[in-house]
Amino acid sequence: MYPDRVEKRGVAKRAGIIEVAELAGVSRQTVTRAMNDMPGISAETKKRVLEAAEQLRYRPSRFGRELVQQSTRSLGLVVSDLANPYFSELASEVAKVAIANEWSLVVMEKHPGPESGKEELRALADQVDAAIAYADLAAPDIDSVFGSLPLVLLDTAEQTLDALSPAHPRSALTIDxxxxxxxxxxxxxxxxxxxxxxxxxxxxxxxxxxxxxxxxxxxxxxxxxxxxxxxxxxxxxxxxxxxxxxxxxxxxxxxxxxxxxxxxxxxxxxxxxxxxxxxxxxxxxxxxxxxxxxxxxxxxxxxxxLDFAAFAQLAFDCVVQMTNAPVSKPLPQIRKHAAHQLVVRQST
Structure with missing residues (x-):
């Protein structure tokens, strides 16, 4: 683990621009230039900065996340249709878990279809520290869209999980x-x-x-x-x-x-x-x-x-395990399963 990272309220302090600058051997201003594709630095220096940011899982924010407390983390939730009560009930439970653990939550609606919403997903991935997603994308698209972001995929086909690049381990929560x-x-x-x-x-x-x-x-x-x-x-x-x-x-x-x-x-x-x-x-x-x-x-x-509260907690537990992983080691690849319970009412 990076020596300056500390644990607080069960969440590891994330690396910031200072840590990236130290690892790359450059100034904070150079990190800013490299991360924002600004002129004034060599290609070699930019490459070194980007590699350091990747290694430390540093994710800059155009909303000035460096100005907020380092203990505050943000979670992205991607669902298909918030008008569908399934997704709104799930989002409600994820929000409760995130708030209880002092994470902020950003919810994005991605309409079904492997070609829809890719740019919006990339924008979301740039703004959050981890994501939980219903993402009906092909494996290469998942890797290109989310990059090194700690990601928990929900109810994703096994063949898609098997085809994901080992360079970016993903966690998955499926329904048996x-x-x-x-x-x-x-x-x-x-x-x-x-x-x-x-x-x-x-x-x-x-x-x-x-x-x-x-x-x-x-x-x-x-x-x-x-x-x-x-x-x-x-x-x-x-x-x-x-x-x-x-x-x-x-x-x-x-x-x-x-x-x-x-x-x-x-x-x-x-x-x-x-x-x-x-x-x-x-x-x-x-x-x-x-x-x-x-x-x-x-x-x-x-x-x-489906117990939405338990499902949301399982997904969030995966997020915490991934974001707390030492930067010197690969992200953990966690697989968890949930199951339905029969509730008998009048229609049978």
Whole structure:
């Protein structure tokens, strides 16, 4: 660890411009010039400064972070859609954890798509000390956008994690779907259901993991899987309504539907009511997420609940471990997992 770094309130003091100048053997003014691509220094000196900044994980801020207390740290949170209650509930819990640990929080909304928001993400990475992100980017783009920033990726595909450059270790927090989906299927079977369909959303990057997990779980129980695949839409409620239209055209409609998420489950409930299908008597409905609003729909939604508070704490714990790592060693690459819990309500 750099000799001038100290620990305070469980957080290592981050290296500043003075430490970079000392390591590079230059003045503070030279560091400023190098980091801001200003004239007046040689290419060799600039290279030495940038290498020292990389080694110390120094991240300058155009907002003058050098003027604030060194114990204050900033965390970036990247989500897909703050209008979606899933992301707003998660952001709320991350904010609570950050405030309790005296970190400031910057929230950015990145719309789905591997080409969207790259420049905005780079700007965010320049302003924060670490980030927690839903980032549907290819592995090379993750490395080019976030650089050496300590980064915790949320619910990212294993193949993407495996393809990340070892030069910049990343941490990841994933959701293990198997325990929760297994609970849901067993609950439905115990209630006499046998024609259990899953609603899946087809994204450009491919099929969701839940489809393969669901199919395996169904076959393990001697049941025939049936996946209703809907093309990606901006409106998850519409996904649910489209799924019902497809399900009811089948020769033998399902007697239970596991939705892609809670929002699509709300659309399913609405469309089943429009078609005069009784829930849960004729068709049971299960959501995934455990949104608070699930108790305010009719009937109240049975769901696979994610503990947002625990999920946020797990992600923040990864951030702390990464930012406290000695600069003389690579960032730790942490892998943690969360799982859903079945919450039974009126829709089953």
């Amino acid at each position: 779907l198997k325990p929760g989906l297994g609970q849901a299927i067993d609950h439905l079977v115990a209630g006499g259901r046998s024609r259990i369909s899953l609603v899946d959303i087809h994204y450009p990057k491919g099929e969701s993991v839940r489809s393969s997990v669901y199919t395996r779980l169904m076959r393990e129980r001697g049941l025939e899987p049936h996946v209703i695949t809907i093309e990606s839409k901006d409106d998850d409620l519409a996904v649910g309504r489209c799924a019902v239209e497809i399900a009811l055209r089948a020769p033998t409609p399902p007697d239970a539907i596991i939705a892609f998420n809670d929002l699509s489950a709300f659309g399913i409930l609405k469309e089943l009511k429009v078609h005069g299908v009784s829930v849960p008597d004729t068709c049971a409905v299960v959501g995934i997420d455990g949104l608070r609003i699930g108790v305010y729909v009719e009937p109240e939604l049975t769901t696979l609940r």
